[in-house]
Amino acid sequence: xxxxxxxxxxxxxxxxxxxxxxxxxxxxxxxxxxxxxxxxxxxxxxxxxxxxxxxxxxxxxxxxxxxxxxxx
Numbered sequence: 001x002x003x004x005x006x007x008x009x010x011x012x013x014x015x016x017x018x019x020x021x022x023x024x025x026x027x028x029x030x031x032x033x034x035x036x037x038x039x040x041x042x043x044x045x046x047x048x049x050x051x052x053x054x055x056x057x058x059x060x061x062x063x064x065x066x067x068x069x070x071x072x
Contacts, residue, residue: 004029016043 001009004025011021020039027036064070 011040014043015047 007028008021008025011024016024020043024036024039027033027039
């Protein structure tokens with residue numbers, strides 16, 4: 001498996017869409033590593049925001065589960 005194939009597989013496994021993957025690969029092939037890394041970082045930031053939102057939702061549920069409002 002070639003380096004580009006491994007990179008593409010990893011980005012796909014991370015959930016990136018095909019357009020973003022191709023853009024990153026083009027940056028890397030042109031030697032624009034900074035631009036490619038920036039694109040990856042932007043996607044990472046988006047994923048982290050989603051995780052933080054889910055964590056907030058879990059915290060709200062945990063609060064309700066442990067609260068006196070719904071205890072039997």
